[in-house]
Amino acid sequence: MRSSIDSLHSSPPLRIDELSPEERAVYATLKPEGLPRHVAIIMDGNGRWAGRRSLKRFVGHQQGAKSVQLVTETASRIGLPWLTLYAFSLENNLRRPRAEVSFLMRLLKTYLEGNVERMQINNIRFRYIGRTSELAPDIQDKMRWVEEETASNTGTTLTLALNYGGRSELLDAFRGLMAEMKHKHLSPDRVTEEDIHRHLYTAHMPDPDLLIRTSGEQRISNFLLWQIAYTEIFVTDRYWPDFRGIHLLEAIQNFQRRERRYGGIGEDGGEVEENPDKIGIAAS
Ligand code: FPP
Numbered sequence: 001m002r003s004s005i006d007s008l009h010s011s012p013p014l015r016i017d018e019l020s021p022e023e024r025a026v027y028a029t030l031k032p033e034g035l036p037r038h039v040a041i042i043m044d045g046n047g048r049w050a051g052r053r054s055l056k057r058f059v060g061h062q063q064g065a066k067s068v069q070l071v072t073e074t075a076s077r078i079g080l081p082w083l084t085l086y087a088f089s090l091e092n093n094l095r096r097p098r099a100e101v102s103f104l105m106r107l108l109k110t111y112l113e114g115n116v117e118r119m120q121i122n123n124i125r126f127r128y129i130g131r132t133s134e135l136a137p138d139i140q141d142k143m144r145w146v147e148e149e150t151a152s153n154t155g156t157t158l159t160l161a162l163n164y165g166g167r168s169e170l171l172d173a174f175r176g177l178m179a180e181m182k183h184k185h186l187s188p189d190r191v192t193e194e195d196i197h198r199h200l201y202t203a204h205m206p207d208p209d210l211l212i213r214t215s216g217e218q219r220i221s222n223f224l225l226w227q228i229a230y231t232e233i234f235v236t237d238r239y240w241p242d243f244r245g246i247h248l249l250e251a252i253q254n255f256q257r258r259e260r261r262y263g264g265i266g267e268d269g270g271e272v273e274e275n276p277d278k279i280g281i282a283a284s
Pocket of ligand 1: 044045046047048049061062064065068086087088092106108111160171240
């Protein structure tokens with residue numbers, strides 16, 4: 001699965017001296033060799049953050065956009081190769097009031113215009129996943145512009161999931177794969193997991209090592225369904241507008257305490273009894 005992965009950003013440069021003293025203290029506890037390559041975040045709680053303060057929901061989204069920038073900058077300082085943020089789902093597009101959808105789109109445009117310089121300074125490369133061709137043409141133009149402006153940066157790749165849904169990604173992948181099979185006269189029993197991976201929006205990146213969800217909900221919400229098969233999940237009660245670089249580092253700290261087994265038995269798996277008759281489970 002790793003063969004088609006974009007190698008440009010396998011180890012982005014570190015800028016630890018640019019971390020805040022608090023961030024540096026957490027970073028100092030991390031094992032550099034155990035850093036995740038790819039962190040994905042479900043940014044949730046903008047509305048509740050605003051509600052708690054008797055503010056309108058859009059203020060929560062504005063503050064959420066600030067968190068996007070600050071968290072991405074910390075990610076780039078610690079040399080995280082891939083950061084993927086769930087910014088706007090297909091369901092958000094279909095189920096939220098039109099006024100909120102249109103506000104989120106304008107916010108995205110303003111965000112892209114207003115932050116491209118900081119992206120350059122921080123060596124961040126921009127990418128997108130999702131059915132972005134369904135977004136308004138002026139938004140798509142802005143997205144393309146930022147992607148092109150930052151294409152040669154070699155630090156963190158920030159991928160925004162926009163008009164994204166995990167099931168529709170799989171559907172698009174299967175359609176692409178079926179078209180390829182038809183073209184190449186391939187039989188279904190020759191299809192491999194690698195073939196499906198090649199047709200995902202994320203074919204150029206590794207699967208996430210760590211998935212963070214803010215605001216306490218314990219749901220996947222149709223995000224990266226194929227890719228998170230072995231991803232470690234970290235849920236925090238903190239609302240996204242309050243989430244900062246230090247919280248990303250704390251999530252990584254928690255991640256480093258986990259043992260990833262990928263269906264195996266791990267390092268201290270103990271002895272395995274080879275004779276099933278000896279383990280004393282009576283058949284009933
Ligand atoms: C969830 O909060 C967040 C979203 C639906 C959109 C995420 C958008 C941002 C972080 C801001 C804009 C992003 C960019 C890239 C400019 P919610 O509204 O579902 O919160 P709630 O569950 O508390 O109502």
